Amino acid sequence: xxxxxxxxxxxxxxxxxxxxxxxxxxxxxxxxxxxxxYVFSGAIAGKAFSILPKKEKAIILAPSHYVGFIxxxxxxxxxxxxxxxxxxxxxxxxxxxxxxxxxxxPFLQKLGFKEVLPLVIGKINIEKAKKIAGKLSKxxxxxxxxxxxxxxxxxxxxxxVDKATIKAIxxxxxxxxxxxxxxxFFPLLVLIELCKINNWKPKLIEYKNSGDITGDKSRVVxxxxxxx
Numbered sequence: 001x002x003x004x005x006x007x008x009x010x011x012x013x014x015x016x017x018x019x020x021x022x023x024x025x026x027x028x029x030x031x032x033x034x035x036x037x038y039v040f041s042g043a044i045a046g047k048a049f050s051i052l053p054k055k056e057k058a059i060i061l062a063p064s065h066y067v068g069f070i071x072x073x074x075x076x077x078x079x080x081x082x083x084x085x086x087x088x089x090x091x092x093x094x095x096x097x098x099x100x101x102x103x104x105x106p107f108l109q110k111l112g113f114k115e116v117l118p119l120v121i122g123k124i125n126i127e128k129a130k131k132i133a134g135k136l137s138k139x140x141x142x143x144x145x146x147x148x149x150x151x152x153x154x155x156x157x158x159x160x161v162d163k164a165t166i167k168a169i170x171x172x173x174x175x176x177x178x179x180x181x182x183x184x185f186f187p188l189l190v191l192i193e194l195c196k197i198n199n200w201k202p203k204l205i206e207y208k209n210s211g212d213i214t215g216d217k218s219r220v221v222x223x224x225x226x227x228x
Contacts, residue, residue, distance in 0.1 A: 003103050004038040008081045014038055015110045018046025022111065024053045025227075029200055030143030032169065032191065034223035035062065035100040035184075040210055041148070041223040048205050048225035049107040055142045057088070057115045058108050061187035062101035062146035069093075069122040072132065075101060078116065082109040088117035095120055100146045100184070108144070117141070121186040126174070126193075129186075133193035145191045147184020149222030155211040162207060162222040169202050169226065195228060202228040 005011040018038070031048040034041035064073070074092040078085040085105060098120050108116060117139075124132070136143075149162045161181050168176040172192045179185035195201065205225040211217035 002037075003099050004042070004106060006081055011081050011106055012110070014042060015046070015106060018042045019050045019107070019110065020046070022050045025051050026053060028053055028227050029198065030145065030228055032145040032147060032188075032202060032224070032226040032228070033104065034148045034225065035103045035146045036148055036210075036221060036223060038103070040213055040221070044206050044208055044223045044225050045104075045107065048227055049111065051205075051227055052111060052142055055113065055140075057117070057139075057141040058113050058144055059117045059119065059136060059139060059141045060101050060104050060144045060146060061119050061121055061190055062098055062104070063184045063187055064095075064098060064120050064122055065100060065183070066098065067095060071122050071124065071128070073120045073122065075118050075120070078102075078105055078118065080106050080109065082106055085109060085113075086115040088115055090117060092119070104144050104146055113142075121190060124186050124189060126189065129189035130193050132190050133197055136190070137194055137197045143191070143194065145184065145187050147182045147188060149209075149224055150181050151183070151221050152219040155209065155217030155220050158209050158211070158220045158222050162209065162224065165222075166204055166207060166224055170204060172196060172201070191228075200228045202226040
């Protein structure tokens with residue numbers, strides 16, 4: 001599946017469309033963005049990416065869609081039609097590919113980031129999330145949290161469920177965050193602990209679902225972007 005355009009020219013074109021005129025803001029530490037095909041969620045992600053301040057390094061926390069495991073893994077290499085990107089050396093076992101991570105890379109390349117620590121978060125508990133957050137909080141980097149929201153509900157039901165998930169994220173409320181309602185549940189656990197450590201607060205930028213984009217409202221997927 002082609003999640004985003006394969007040619008450099010076409011990818012640059014859609015990134016420029018989604019990012020608009022970037023408006024970096026101070027005191028932004030990271031974003032939460034969707035990871036569907038760009039035609040579905042690229043514009044929603046772009047609104048958050050366009051606000052990021054200039055930094056050299058990004059840390060991506062993404063869920064695993066293809067392999068089940070406990071803990072953290074990284075990926076072998078990064079190569080898009082915009083070129084390669086330096087991966088921060090790390091000791092984690094490697095995956096060949098994860099689209100929820102890879103779909104964020106062209107935005108970072110377009111914005112001039114030079115280095116990325118790409119982390120795929122497997123099954124973890126709260127204690128492990130706290131340990132990961134404590135370690136990552138010492139990094140001088142922008143954080144990219146990758147998650148879609150509800151999957152394959154009716155349009156109206158998706159809005160209801162996603163509204164509750166968005167509130168739980170904004171309130172840093174673990175009790176009301178449900179793994180069935182956000183595929184990036186485990187990255188979000190780390191994000192919530194990071195926010196508690198640093199006194200950050202997520203703020204919604206935009207919410208839509210696939211029904212708003214395709215017109216098919218029978219079985220939709222929810223997408224939201226936040227800054228924190």
